[in-house]
Amino acid sequence: MNGLRYVYAVCRPLGAPLQTALSGVAGDPPRLLAHHGLIAVVSHVPERDFAEEPLRRRLEDLDWLTETARAHQQVIDALTAVTTPLPLRLATVFRDDSGVRVMMEEREQDFLRTLDRLDGRVEWGVKVYVEPEAREPEPAAARPVSGRDYLRQRRTLARAQEDTWQRAEEFAARLHATLSARAEDARLHPPQNSALSEASGQNVLNAAYLVPRAQSEEFVEIVDRTKGEEPGIRVELTGPWAAYSFVDMTEEVGAGGPGEDA
Amino acid sequence: MTMASRMPEPYGQGGGANLADILERVLDKGIVIAGDIRINLLDIELLTIKLRLIVASVDKAKEMGIDWWEDDPALSSGARRKELARENAELRERLARLEELTEPEELAEPEELAEPEELEPARARQKPRRDAPREARGNARKESP
Numbered sequence A: 001m002n003g004l005r006y007v008y009a010v011c012r013p014l015g016a017p018l019q020t021a022l023s024g025v026a027g028d029p030p031r032l033l034a035h036h037g038l039i040a041v042v043s044h045v046p047e048r049d050f051a052e053e054p055l056r057r058r059l060e061d062l063d064w065l066t067e068t069a070r071a072h073q074q075v076i077d078a079l080t081a082v083t084t085p086l087p088l089r090l091a092t093v094f095r096d097d098s099g100v101r102v103m104m105e106e107r108e109q110d111f112l113r114t115l116d117r118l119d120g121r122v123e124w125g126v127k128v129y130v131e132p133e134a135r136e137p138e139p140a141a142a143r144p145v146s147g148r149d150y151l152r153q154r155r156t157l158a159r160a161q162e163d164t165w166q167r168a169e170e171f172a173a174r175l176h177a178t179l180s181a182r183a184e185d186a187r188l189h190p191p192q193n194s195a196l197s198e199a200s201g202q203n204v205l206n207a208a209y210l211v212p213r214a215q216s217e218e219f220v221e222i223v224d225r226t227k228g229e230e231p232g233i234r235v236e237l238t239g240p241w242a243a244y245s246f247v248d249m250t251e252e253v254g255a256g257g258p259g260e261d262a
Numbered sequence B: 001m002t003m004a005s006r007m008p009e010p011y012g013q014g015g016g017a018n019l020a021d022i023l024e025r026v027l028d029k030g031i032v033i034a035g036d037i038r039i040n041l042l043d044i045e046l047l048t049i050k051l052r053l054i055v056a057s058v059d060k061a062k063e064m065g066i067d068w069w070e071d072d073p074a075l076s077s078g079a080r081r082k083e084l085a086r087e088n089a090e091l092r093e094r095l096a097r098l099e100e101l102t103e104p105e106e107l108a109e110p111e112e113l114a115e116p117e118e119l120e121p122a123r124a125r126q127k128p129r130r131d132a133p134r135e136a137r138g139n140a141r142k143e144s145p
Helices: A052-058 A062-082 A097-106 A108-118 A147-182 A213-226 B002-006 B019-028 B044-063 B077-102 B116-143
Strands: A004-011 A031-035 A038-045 A121-130 A185-188 A202-212 A233-241
Touching: A004 A062, A004 A097, A004 A108, A031 A097, A038 A062, A038 A097, A038 A108, A052 A062, A062 B019, A097 A108, A121 A147, A121 A213, A147 A185, A147 A202, A147 A213, A147 A233, A202 A213, A213 A233
Parallel strands: none
Antiparallel strands: A004 A038, A031 A038, A121 A202, A121 A233, A185 A202
16 A cells, blocks of 8 residues: 655755654654755555545544654654754645655745754743642631631632732743743743643743754753742743744745746 | 753653643644645644543543542632532521520520621621522523523
8 A cells, every 4th residue: 555645844864864763653664755955754644544534533533643743743853863854733644755745846945944044953842830739728728717707818819829920920021031032032832721731730931942952951951940949830841842833934935936936 | 971961852751742742833833834635734623623632631630530620619610609508508507506595495605696707697698599599590481481
């Protein structure tokens, strides 16, 4: 069976080989498809899961989605260790190799420009949480002895929570300013829903920073130093990621000059 | 040396990053390129995926016994009602006990009667309970025809 082509990323030719035991989406090892001065990292996926109709359904199957997303990320991770890849979104699928080549040719200039911009950079994710302890004093407090006492307790609790929020917001703003000054670029993402992330506490800052590899060590240390600085506030660092948050090329699409399709 | 070893490895995630972080990047970020097989991950599809994920993880959490939001009066109106009902039952019991003490023999100990602070809020807190069923009945009447 020939199957469809799943594309993970586009990059410049690799200086070092990909790790050998790497398995991609649907268990097929990724291959390198060269075209002009670029390569696409692709693997074969079965039509029964990745043709348009089944894919729609599959994307809503949590177990399948988890497995596929992890496999996708694993390949991008392996690439990040040896080069600077432009990661594609999950489930970018072509009928065959020639479809991939056509796409690469059409977007060649965009790819080259973006690869130049991101060369040697990685993305670090930083999240700030308000710890759930802020909520706990309520059941622990002494039972109200009167209506007035009950209202007083509620007011104290509400004030304490407001204070925590204010402190967290100020802390997050300060941290973001510090880190932005150390990064080449920064993006603020919407806070993660705690029901989705299953992380404890309320996410108040969800940011990504573009940092040159050479300066990553320093960046990580700055983040580490802020941990535990404020009681009730938690800082989380993830990465290094491929520059997922900084590959946005939409403004360049279709803005091509005349003669591009000649 | 930690300096050299830290960079190539994912930081503080032991090789497996948090699923929410992976999905956030893999689904929301990255380059959008229309393949031959086109799935529009940008709008509706992504929204349904997210909704389902939230639903799925809430169910999972419940299975594991994490359901504090159902008992937290600040988050669940059901919990607030439950709390009121419980408080009311308790107060009614106390009231009955007080009445028992006062009615048969007028000689009941004075301290037990002289507690206006206890009784007033009790009455005040009973009020919303009397209102609630009336409201509910009103709604039911509106809906039934």
